[in-house]
Amino acid sequence: MSFGQKYKNFAESLGILFKDYMNNPVKIIEIKGKNKVYQNFRLKTISLPLFNQYHDMFYKYYSNLDKYVKIVPENILEFLDPIVLSYLIMTDGNFDESRNRVRIYTNSYKKEEVQILANAINTKFGIYVGVLHDRKNQWILTIGAKQLDLLRNIVSTHFHSSMLYRIGIN
Structure with missing residues (x-):
């Protein structure tokens, strides 16, 4: 990373x-x-067999492309918890001050996968998450102003202090 x-x-x-x-x-x-x-x-981790399960969960091999492509697993709901959501936002999120919302940049995923992730967040935490077209064939998640207090209550204790700005906490 x-x-x-x-x-x-x-x-x-x-x-x-x-x-x-x-x-x-x-x-x-x-x-x-x-x-x-x-x-x-x-930072680089060493290659260990214990990491293979995560690779297999989040990457799918496409023989027509001759490469692995990052995916959202269909069963992401099983793995989603406040810590996972926190790290997703700390690494791929930002706070849009002008619209008072959090955006999560899921641009590398297909629309269907982004929708699966949005539904999982909604089901697990009761947070409404919008799926918005960003550009070309790219989609992002948005968590609007009405959901921010709930989001912050769920994730802020798991955030590194230097990253709290990504959920609008300075």
Whole structure:
């Protein structure tokens, strides 16, 4: 996993969570831009059989494409809990201040899969989640202003403090 320079604290917290599965700590990588040098924070886990079940759950092999494609499992409801939702938002979400809503960028999934995830969040937590067309064939989840207090009550205790801004808490 790789994180930009403003996510150092979050990357380091993930490094602590995964320390038993890593040979090296979070590594600072310098990336030379046109006029500036940027820092990225990367962590790599070692390859272990215990990770295979997660790969098999979230990736499907398409022989016509000769590659694995990331998917939302049809049974995602079984695995969804406040911690999972928290990390989904911390890694793929943002707070849209102008519309007072949380967006979760699920752009790499098919519309049907995004709908499965939206339905699972609604079923598990009672949070209405909209599925919106973002661009081209890409779809995102939105959690509107009326649902924010409920969302925050469910996920905020599982958030790293540096990421609370993603649910509109400063």
